[in-house]
Amino acid sequence: MIEVYDSLMIYCPQLGGEVPFKYCRTLLHDHLPCRKIIICWEFKLEIGKFLNEHYSLEQIQKALAPPTKTRMETILELIEKAKKVKEEG
Ligand code: SF4
Secondary structure, eight states, X not given: OTTTTTTOEXXXXXXXXXXXXXXXXXXXXXXXXXXXXXXXXXXTSOHHHHHXXXXXXXXXXXXXXXXXXXXXXHHHHHHHHHHHHHHHO
């Protein structure tokens, strides 16, 4: 059952306070786990097994994937490309 660890508490480095496991496992919009769930919980429970049992590979990848590019990175890339075009042109 997915709620089995819900009431366990942990210190959240992002919030600077204690949160229950339920918070960590439903953090993302579509109720997917926080990106750091493995790092934070690996010594407290069998987090790998838990993820494996309750989520599809696709869901796990979606939840744990690195964040998409920031706006600034995208802008910098565009500038870089524009420069190259200018140099080549
Ligand atoms: S898994 Fe995410 S929400 Fe939970 S304690 Fe770690 S950083 Fe905080």
